[in-house]
Amino acid sequence: MVCVLLCDGTNFSTLALRASPQQQERHFLEILNTTLQLITSGDATLWGIVALSLRISLSATLIAAVLAIPLGTGLAMGRFVGRRIIIMLSSSLMALPPVVVGLAIYLILSRAGPLGEYGLLFTPTAMIIAQSVLIFPIILALTTEAVNPLEQTYRPLLHSVNASHWFRLKTLIIDARFAIFTALLAGFGRAIAEVGAVIIVGGNIAGLTRVMTTTIALETSKGNLELALALGLILISLAIIVNTIIHSLKSIGQKYQRTSR
């Protein structure tokens, strides 16, 4: 898309409109113009989709975070057999293929599956579940990675003041908060940009389970480039915002980084 934006508009009658024969007459700049109008006019369909995407991905991030942050911190604190294997496993699960997760959740939630009776398939709840599963290992692994060096520095001190396990967990989470928040943003970024899993378990139903990514996939193939492009722009803006926050958090975090000398 970046290339499309950078190139001279006049040469685009063929490239931009490859998807749909009906629109071959339309000029690329015209599409871009409508796109911007769509974004600025407060189009209900467009912003409804954006709102649903945010709701689903933020919920998924929250659920994954509540589970992964204490677990990841506990994993960094623990000295038990199999710890390394769990850490290794969680790192490799970071690259979980979304479509496979989608398929697995589909099987579990479908009528014949173990949770079929709840009728969750093709609902936003199913999409939240799929995204939570997908980003849980990301938040878990990044939290463990962030807390580990801090835990090694703090361990003797926390031990010497006779701190309980809960107190240690709390102290480490609070003091690794910048890195942990970065992990959350990474998880959120993955969730909101993900398409494979949510299209399988959500079904891409208009007004109900249609989110930014699935809409882009559908509308592009239908030739409705304005809506797809508008959502694409919003998605990229979100990615830039999230990354800006991550970077500024890192620089704030560095101020407190020097823990021992």
Added chain:
Amino acid sequence: MINLNYKSVSFSQNGTNLLGPIDLEINLRGITNVLGYNGAGKSLFLELCHALIMPQSGQIRWDGQPANTTRDSRGYIFQHRITLRRSVKNNIALPMQAAGWTKNIINKRLDELLYMAKLTSKANEPASTLSGGEAQRMALVRALATYPKLVIMDEPTSSLDPNATTEFEKLIKKIASSGVKFLWATHNVTQAKQFADDVIFIASGKVAEYSPGDIFFIAPKTLIAQQYIKGL
């Protein structure tokens, strides 16, 4: 007086015996300096005292109670500075928070401790910005926060410059005069001569000598202690 009892204590790592067996029963009064060459086992001795590590065999008791159940009654200062990624104030608050004190009581105590360490003006600054001397003074009052009877210190001045060391020593004197006992490892013989009420001399993982400071520095019983005092 605080009674310390080492009963056939041995500590080993990867099959190598690093400390012990030690049998020792002493009553700590004032300041007890732990002396010995590098690698003699001073740090291990102190860590065992506070149950930061557990011996493979034997038992360590304080006033009859196992060391690992009585950490609350002692403070500990590490050789290397350990600061939390927090303000000075919140670093000092750690043991009180761990002990479950209420905010009001913690704040009151914080004022006293910050004043004692001459850190009142830096209370809200990140602890990472403190100088080495300030950081160790902070560690000292942090160790004192919950009114321990004894403070264990592992070479707290080894990385400080002379001025910071003097400042730190002044603070120790003040605290010791209030009745808090110290178990203090140092490699600085001059410092120990000045402070030690008693000396525990450790050589090759064993307690080679335990005697009052004024006797130890004038007439050490063992040859190795004689050499150590002479700086050989």
